[in-house]
Structures are given as C-alpha cells and as structure tokens.
Amino acid sequence: MDEFDVVVLGSGAAGLMAALSAADAGAHVGVFEKASLIGGTTCLSSGVAWLPNNRYAREAGVADSREEALAYLGSLSRDMILPGMAEVFVDSVDELTTWLETRTPLGLSLVPGYPDYHPEHPGGKPAGGRSVEPRLFPFGRLGEWADRLVGHTRPMMVRETPIGGGTGFIAAEEQRRREDQRLEGLGRAMIGALLTGCLDHGIEPERGARAVELVREGDRVTGVRFDGGREVRARRGVVIATGGFEWDADLARDFLRGPMVYPATVPTNTGDGLRMAMKVGARLGNMREAWWVPVCVLPGQENYGEQAVYLVLRERTVPRSIMVNRKGVRFTNEAANYNALGGSFHQLDPASFDYVNQPCWLVYDAGHVAEYGGFQLPPGQAPEWAHRADSIPELAGKIGVDPDALTATVARWNDLVAQGRDADFGRGDSAYDGFVGDKRAYPGAASTLGPVDTAPFYAVELHISTLGTKGGPRTDIDGAVIDVDGNTIPGLYAAGNAMAGPTGMVYGGAGGTLGPALVFGYRAGRRAAVATGGRR
Known part of the structure; x- marks a missing residue:
C-alpha cells in the first residue's frame, strides 16, 4: 500500500496549494486527480484572486486596511460568514503572499483599478486594489507536464482583456515573444506555477484516480479508497479539494437555492468530496450558495463532452443592450456583478409559483454590434444563432414575449438613457x-448606458449558471473538517469549493473564488503537515 504523510484529492488551485504548503513544511505528499488533466476549473478561469489589504496594493500606493476589509465583508455577510473565518482570511494574506513570492514559482501582481463588486458598501474599494493575478509563467519549465493541463494556451493577462480594463489585443511583437517563450497568463499560469512547485518537491500528481471513500481507524481518517478498490494511506491527513457538486443533478437539486443549468466548470465536479465527507459525519454549510454567473449556450460546440457555454459579462454591460424576462420587461441592473445577478434569476413569484425572470433574453441593436461585436466576435459581427429582426415587435414574436410589453420596455429604456440615468434599476450608478x-x-454612466434604437435588433437567451458551488463540510480556520457534533474529524481537511465557503454568500470582487481557495488551501496543507498521525 502506498503511504504518504498528506494525501490531497484534487489538482485545482486549492489542492495544489495544500500540497505545496504541506511539502514545504516537510511532509511527504501525494496528489490524486480524478480527471485525465490537471488544474480543474482554475485552468478555465482568469486566475484572479481577491486578497484584501495585500502587499501589491500597498506597493502601488493604494490604501487599504484590515478594518476596511472586514467592514466590507461584514456589510455583505447577511450572517452567513462564521466568526473568525473572515478575520483569518484577511489576516493570512500577507503571510500567504510572502510565502508565494519566496518559496514557490507563483508570483502575483495587481490588476490595476479593478473595483470591488459592491464598492459603495462600507469598506469597499471603487478604485480597486484587492484583485491580483498571476504573472506570465513560462510553460517550458513544466517539461512533459505542460500538455497535461486543462484548457488551451492563453498568452495574456487579465489586465490586458476587456474584463480587466484592457483592449483584448497585444502588439504582434509581444505576442510572438510570448509564444516563443511559451509564456501564459490567467488560470493556467496559476496552475502551471503551482504544479511546478509541486514537481520541484518531487510531487507528481496521479491522474485518473477517483477517490470514493475515506478510510478510518477509529474516528481518525487514515487514508483513501479509490474507484477499483485501491487504498492509499495518509499518516497525517487527507485534504479534500475536489471542487464543487454542480455537475451532479441530484445534489444541485437538493441543495442549491434555485435552478442552475449549463455549469461553466469542468464536468468532473460531481461532489465526490462532499459525499465522502458526509459519510464520515461532516457538518455541512453554505450548501444553497454557488458562484452564480449568466451564460448563453454556444450551439454546436462542446467542452469536454458537454455543451459549451459562454460567460455573458461584457455584452450585458456595454451600452445599447438590456435584459428582459418572459414578460418582456427589465427586472434588474444588467451591469451588476455576475454573482449578484443570481438572485434576480431566482426570484420566485408567490402567485404563479414560478421563477418569473426565466427565461431571460439579452436584447441589443445594430449599434451594439457595430461598436462591440460580442459573443466571441469582433465589432461589426453578430452570431448567426442569435435571433434577429427588423423591428422590436418582430423580435418579440421570435422570442415568445408580448410585443407591446417589449416595445414599451425599450421605449422606457431609451427615455432613461436620454435623461442620463437609469432611474428604474440604477445601472451605471456603481463604480463597478x-x-x-x-x-x-x-x-461614468455613459460606459454602460446607450439606447436600443437601431435596426436590426437581436436577442440571445441567457441562463443562470455557476463557476462552481460553494457549499461543503464546515471547517475550522485551518481547514480541519468539523463533524455534526462540532468536533474536528481527526485527519480530515477541506479547501476550495469542496469546503463550506468561508465568505458565505459574498463574492467580494474579481477573484472572490480563488482568493479564499489560496488562503485556506495554504492553511489546510500547513496544518495537515504537522498533525499528529497514526502509526507509521
């Protein structure tokens, strides 16, 4: 039987952080990944991490403090952040970033100007300072492992993309330099750097290894049983970092607060870690919540054997577009952050007992297409699969909404734009x-307000999806899993989307998923490495 001090299940940011942290503390570590590729949903992400009061902001002259960060999280918590979790998250940032810079290949840098997602709340940062991203990473350092990561080559940083404040284009000479040096940014850069650190410590993740059960001796978790019956022993601890449960229809139905379709994550996130933790008596928390995001489907395209989706961020934020529900009326601030929009999609009407804002349609005009393109296309082009019409009533007929209602909605929107303020839903009021x-x-409001008045008109159906669920076993501040009686389960830890989200329902800003994943992955690995183990 293979034996390790620490066994880590999952190879996303939280898992690799836990592995690298434990190894750096002297533990013999094994990493096991269910999929055939490394990196999970982190590789598909921007790689941005939300880390309040960080060193990079201070170096850039951006003012922040522990008190402001905690006030901000507290103002959004709605009593769902457990005492101590927010404090240890904020207080760990300096230790984490110092360790990353001095002991690992992962370097971070500030995404300039990226506002918090609720910047007008107490302690919020309208001018940014809390979102950081990985520096470009040379994939040549990975050797044969360079081709074993989820996703495809992305030689760009978030700050260079439209969602990060850039144009989405880099000079041809710089593009060639990055290609020649195999430099990548975004989520794959984060995983590439963390994986390199693990390889430097002699940790080679084992792929195609699906864990199905935790092995116990008495009340202590001492190992893992894999699909097929193989067992691996963990002398000091097992860290569950298997991601969320969004791809398991039964778990999603039973736990999430409302409908969710077309997850925007790797399809291996089927709740394996959640089931294993439940079997050993773990207390669960934050189960109704997810990292919500509106998406559209990309007809005829697949990702890893599942329907490909596109995250609808910029298209609903730039001028000359609105979102309407089944009645043909607006129902929210279209430019709000994607996670907060989940609440609008989950509005339940007590009379009809139905989700009144589903289906939802993004309606936009020829001016929008000419200026911004969208849906992976450049300015001047619209997707062939979008509904198109020469008038608003005709478009209403094509998407099944009342023509008079949609006509009135568009007219009202155009009047609000002419007045320079969205008096109905406040679109453009927030710095975000x-x-x-x-x-x-x-x-200014003009960056998101614009009339919908130029034919032809277009409509694309939006669905509420997720970047991952955020419920799982409750843990203490170091990632040790807590049982239903409030006691820690010896030898068991959790991090990332496999744990009960330490920030509750809060998505503080860009990187609100990866910030806590890095912090608590680091803490869980450190704690597991020094835990008193079973017999050797």
Missing part, C-alpha cells in the same frame, strides 16, 4: 457597473 463596459466613457 461600467468597468467592463465602454472604456472610452469610463468612469
């Missing part, structure tokens, strides 16, 4: 609203 909008007019 226009950040991914038209940068030529940012800051």
